[in-house]
Amino acid sequence: MYKISIITPSYNQGAFLEATIQSVLSQNYPGLEYIVIDGGSTDNSVDIIKKYERYLTYWVSEKDNGQTEAINKGLRRATGEIVAWINSDDVYTPKTFDAVVHYFETHADVAMVFGDAHIVDHDGHFLFHKKALPFDRLMGICIGCGLLVTQPAVFWRRTVFDAIGYLDESFDYNMDGEFWSRVAARYRIEHIPQLFALQRYHDQAKTVVNFGKRQARHKHEMLLEQQRSYACHPLSRLLPYPLFRYVAPLYRVKRFIQRLIHGHYFSGYGQRV
Numbered sequence: 001m002y003k004i005s006i007i008t009p010s011y012n013q014g015a016f017l018e019a020t021i022q023s024v025l026s027q028n029y030p031g032l033e034y035i036v037i038d039g040g041s042t043d044n045s046v047d048i049i050k051k052y053e054r055y056l057t058y059w060v061s062e063k064d065n066g067q068t069e070a071i072n073k074g075l076r077r078a079t080g081e082i083v084a085w086i087n088s089d090d091v092y093t094p095k096t097f098d099a100v101v102h103y104f105e106t107h108a109d110v111a112m113v114f115g116d117a118h119i120v121d122h123d124g125h126f127l128f129h130k131k132a133l134p135f136d137r138l139m140g141i142c143i144g145c146g147l148l149v150t151q152p153a154v155f156w157r158r159t160v161f162d163a164i165g166y167l168d169e170s171f172d173y174n175m176d177g178e179f180w181s182r183v184a185a186r187y188r189i190e191h192i193p194q195l196f197a198l199q200r201y202h203d204q205a206k207t208v209v210n211f212g213k214r215q216a217r218h219k220h221e222m223l224l225e226q227q228r229s230y231a232c233h234p235l236s237r238l239l240p241y242p243l244f245r246y247v248a249p250l251y252r253v254k255r256f257i258q259r260l261i262h263g264h265y266f267s268g269y270g271q272r273v
Contacts, residue, residue, distance in 0.1 A: 007074030010088035011039035023091035111187030112156035115196030142251035146177025152197035174221035181229035
């Protein structure tokens, strides 16, 4: 049986943190290593963590330099053969760990997997279904792997760190997409067509607060990810990056058409989770 290491970075998310912790523990997976890294929260987060500390492998609450550093602190403590992180406002769906482990056990050549996700609001009401497409590396370069792959639905093998390292702490918003792009440059990534997670959109989310500042920084990080990931693609030896940028929008159209054909824009509306 594979050991799974899950990291939850947290900072002043007491309204959602308990649901996140419960979604991890309720997987009832015997090989679980659960690590919570809190950034020195001033709300009730620490009380919630202490409530469950007997089930945690490790936890800490101390000031850090942000989400990316917090995730890396947890990842460096991880000892499981399978690794993932889930933010303190998202939740896993039942039996997700079982599905992930089974896939890795039967697909030795796959290094990373991702499933589908529901997007929910502050109260957990369904907004829309983020049904993923099969992984396409060039599409990931063109639109950003963080848009192609939904972060809380991702799991990868621990051995990946030996080749590509950890998250780039110079990234504040697109640290996940930049990491996925490095994985894609070396390893096989596969989509499992199963609901793995509920990702919460709310007015205190990191991607919502200070939207103008975030938008500019995120755009910069997306461009940097694209430059780095394209430089590792064989096509870069034939087509210079400035010319490639004219081709990239065609992949946005391709993704739109594929999602339309697969009913991604219409499936599930009106549901509650």
